[in-house]
Amino acid sequence: MQRTRVRYRCGDCGALAPKWVGCCAECGAWGTLVEAPDAIGAVRANAAASAGAAVPLRSIDPGAATRASTGIAELDRVLGGGLVAGSVTLLGGEPGVGKSTLLLQAAVAMAAGDVGRPARRVLLVAAEESPEQVRMRAERLGELADDLLVVAECSVPNLLALADTVAPDLVVIDSIQTVHDPDATGVPGSVTQVRDCASAFVRLAKERGIAVVLVGHVTKDGALAGPRVLEHMVDTVLSFEGDRHHALRTLRAVKHRFGATGELGIFAMTGTGLHEVADASAMLLTDRRPGAAGSVVVPVMEASRPLLVEVQALVAPTPAAMPRRQAQAIDNGRFAMTVALLQRRCGASELVSCDIFANIVGGMRCADPGADLGLALAIASAWTDVPVPPQTVVVGEVGLGGEVRSVPGLERRLSEAARIGFLQAIVPESAPDIDGIELVRVGDLPAAMGAALAAPLEFR
Numbered sequence: 001m002q003r004t005r006v007r008y009r010c011g012d013c014g015a016l017a018p019k020w021v022g023c024c025a026e027c028g029a030w031g032t033l034v035e036a037p038d039a040i041g042a043v044r045a046n047a048a049a050s051a052g053a054a055v056p057l058r059s060i061d062p063g064a065a066t067r068a069s070t071g072i073a074e075l076d077r078v079l080g081g082g083l084v085a086g087s088v089t090l091l092g093g094e095p096g097v098g099k100s101t102l103l104l105q106a107a108v109a110m111a112a113g114d115v116g117r118p119a120r121r122v123l124l125v126a127a128e129e130s131p132e133q134v135r136m137r138a139e140r141l142g143e144l145a146d147d148l149l150v151v152a153e154c155s156v157p158n159l160l161a162l163a164d165t166v167a168p169d170l171v172v173i174d175s176i177q178t179v180h181d182p183d184a185t186g187v188p189g190s191v192t193q194v195r196d197c198a199s200a201f202v203r204l205a206k207e208r209g210i211a212v213v214l215v216g217h218v219t220k221d222g223a224l225a226g227p228r229v230l231e232h233m234v235d236t237v238l239s240f241e242g243d244r245h246h247a248l249r250t251l252r253a254v255k256h257r258f259g260a261t262g263e264l265g266i267f268a269m270t271g272t273g274l275h276e277v278a279d280a281s282a283m284l285l286t287d288r289r290p291g292a293a294g295s296v297v298v299p300v301m302e303a304s305r306p307l308l309v310e311v312q313a314l315v316a317p318t319p320a321a322m323p324r325r326q327a328q329a330i331d332n333g334r335f336a337m338t339v340a341l342l343q344r345r346c347g348a349s350e351l352v353s354c355d356i357f358a359n360i361v362g363g364m365r366c367a368d369p370g371a372d373l374g375l376a377l378a379i380a381s382a383w384t385d386v387p388v389p390p391q392t393v394v395v396g397e398v399g400l401g402g403e404v405r406s407v408p409g410l411e412r413r414l415s416e417a418a419r420i421g422f423l424q425a426i427v428p429e430s431a432p433d434i435d436g437i438e439l440v441r442v443g444d445l446p447a448a449m450g451a452a453l454a455a456p457l458e459f460r
């Protein structure tokens with residue numbers, strides 16, 4: 001049978017089809033298939049022409065990857081020291097979280113330079129905003145150096161030509177969803193466009209040794225074409241997160257070819273841009289009312305960083321047949337499990353007819369299993385109206401049998417609690433002793449309730 005040389009490609013999702021059909025079988029879009037020459041053959045031909053020579057691994061200079069500090073300590077921390085020349089970084093986050101602000105601040109600082117940090121030439125590609133808008137935003141961020149260049153251009157070939165004449169050390173593309181390549185199919189932001197544009201910038205970075213940062217939007221449901229398909233093309237993927245209604249923003253590396261991914265950067269969005277937060281635990285605990293029922297302080301680990309967060313719960317009897325269960329910034333599965341554990345292992349069967357709400361204050365999302373016990377005690381405390389002692393923190397994972405289990409980083413969590421001034425901690429039985437904080441070791445949920453609320457099974 002003769003092989004088909006021509007395939008059809010969907011302009012929206014990039015799926016290949018052997019023959020033309022009206023509706024893409026992958027994504028269901030209509031009329032998006034266009035003729036594409038056999039892509040695999042073309043790639044092979046290119047590779048054969050440009051195959052490089054193999055060299056002994058030991059002959060390669062590891063110091064060749066030079067890092068340029070961004071001038072923003074929290075960003076450098078996540079990047080493991082700074083941006084590597086010739087690397088491509090993708091900064092993902094929901095619209096409005098502060099991606100443009102963060103990169104503008106980094107660009108201003110890099111172009112200005114500082115002691116021990118030479119000034120760099122930066123090209124800002126503002127494909128979403130006008131240069132005037134960028135200028136207005138930059139107004140409050142510091143002295144603007146001549147080496148900070150801005151262009152409002154969306155066409156990739158023009159941008160590549162510009163990068164050749166300007167010869168920058170850093171190019172920021174804000175955003176990859178709004179630039180477009182006239183040779184690629186699909187509208188800007190579609191998977192084929194995003195992928196083709198990104199691969200052009202990856203080539204630019206590798207060939208010229210320029211550090212490239214791509215901004216990518218992700219929506220809550222992850223439906224937008226974009227960063228997901230890019231993740232394997234770039235060297236580093238940073239995720240910028242935060243609740244729009246709160247000042248707190250966190251930055252972490254999801255993938256990093258030039259360092260560890262365990263670091264977390266913490267920022268606060270203010271009227272004058274993003275500020276680094278020196279003491280995040282103290283910030284998260286401001287406005288806490290010590291001694292309020294339903295409130296528990298939990299030392300959680302965010303990446304490799306211990307943080308104290310306040311978990312709050314509210315329990316209210318309701319005549320409704322379907323009581324409400326709502327958790328904010330807490331994983332819904334863990335929340336439902338905790339409520340079920342209280343009902344089944346602690347005799348709190350009355351919770352069946354109660355609305356239960358739980359929340360982590362301050363906009364910090366938390367998926368740490370170490371917060372299980374704190375959440376359970378917050379709900380129990382809200383229900384019994386007995387406060388957990390104000391100088392006490394709670395940490396531990398709760399198993400389905402109601403047993404309290406150990407979690408990673410216990411020492412660091414407890415040291416952080418001691419540093420902030422907490423005197424006592426309710427912890428799993430295997431917890432090591434820590435200076436400056438008294439430990440109450442508990443084996444299961446009822447024992448924890450006895451220790452925290454002095455009322456093990458006395459539900460009203």
Ligand code: TYD
Nearest residue numbers: 095096097098099100101269270271272273
């Ligand atoms: P932005 O960086 O435009 O977000 P993104 O590029 O991720 O879409 O900024 C988002 C929000 O930050 C915007 O609603 C306004 C706010 N903001 C401040 O609060 N202070 C500031 O100094 C700046 C520049 C923005």
Ligand code: MG
Nearest residue numbers: 099100128174
């Ligand atoms: Mg933006």
